[in-house]
Amino acid sequence: MARIGLLSMSDGRDFVARDVAGHVSESTRTLAELLRAHGHEVITARDVIWTNELATTEARWVAGQRPDLTIFNYPVWAFPHFTMLAADATPGPLLLVGNIDPQYPGMVGMLAGGGALDQAGRVHSRVWGDPEAITDRILTSVRAATAVTGLRGSTFGRIGGRPMGMYTATANTDQWMRQFGVDVEEIDQWEVVRRAENADASRVTAGRDWLEKHGNVHYDGKQLTPELLERQIRSYYAVRELIDEWNLDFSGIKGQPELTTHFTTMDVTEAFLNDPYDWEGPKETHVTATEADMDGALTMQILKLLSGDPVLFADVRHYHADKDVWDLCNSGQHATWYAARSADPAENLAKVHFHPEVFYFPAGGASVQHLAAPGEMTFARLTRYDGRYRMHVMRGAFEQYDDATNEAMMRQSTYEWPHAFARLRVDSEEFLSRFGANHIHAVPGEYVAELRAVCELLSIDFDGFGELR
């Protein structure tokens, strides 16, 4: 549910404002009811804006209640300086809604107000038409604004720093604060090791029992033992403790090479932080990026705030040219929810295999292997070109084939790691020559319009691939 501010703009001549008052109130009521019917809280200004003074006082009053999005409604011709004064008193995202009823020049009011905002460089978006007909577009703006507002004032927990020289996993904290309002808390990986020892033994054993009961654990007595699996579960509790102690909103864990060579991999930790459950029951997802990939985590957090779903983190690992399908495979974890996308963890876990880690990770532990369930997806990734942020976006779908084909394809890369076979609606040439990172992120469903709106609000470039170019 979002909190939405609503101010209706009117004519500055008292006799006109009086004459159109009924129409403006009716339009305000219709819009407010429509938003409430979709579960949102609406804060309506106490008066219609028909003087300069009301523009400022009412906008300040609405802004004081910290809406996620503020709507300026134009049911009639409205003096544009009211828009400017009200916008100046509105710190958050702005949406202008214009009336197209030919009896009243609301559309002209929106264009004059919007043009004035453009001249001052004030970012805003616009929709126009009958409220019922434009509900989807309004709700898209609401979702985008809520995501952008949700980022501001949040904290990313960066556990461990830059992995294996990966420039694409590191970002500038000044730029993050200025552009996204996100702070970064630097935490040493030693904290995971230190705190893992203190985890409650009975909770750890219960976690292992649950994984053994619902998942498929393949102990080999060497790389994967009950003790190593418990160490991974202990690491999960250690990171949860860090999240609580530092009030982290989303996180990333370096892992490689220190933990993966000398302690254990963070795959179980990362999978279940990203999942909407763990062995103790349902919980909120906590976006966690492998390799402490900062722009990856930020992309994931935006996708989470838009969709509410767990977000996929993956390497762009292999392109099966014969099928025009990509193997999105991460070095050890995808949220287990992706295995069947069921609300029942048991259904997902039945398809998850905990394999002994491969040669890259001598410290051992389990990788979290499964093949993502099929379905339409939106793919995205924030990258930077010459210091300027852009959001790569593309559409596509996860696919599965018969068992023998799935198996053979997974064996071509690293079988023990999780896979998602993605048919991207973009040419492989275009993808490989333009995509600016080794990691990609995805959520089920269609969020392209929302991502466009997020980019506008954040003043970053929307960089569509394939059909979105």
Ligand SMILES: C[C@H](O)[C@@H](O)[C@@H](O)C(=O)CO
């Ligand atoms: C093999 C490496 O250690 C992996 O971690 C690598 O495939 C990556 O995940 C790079 O993002």
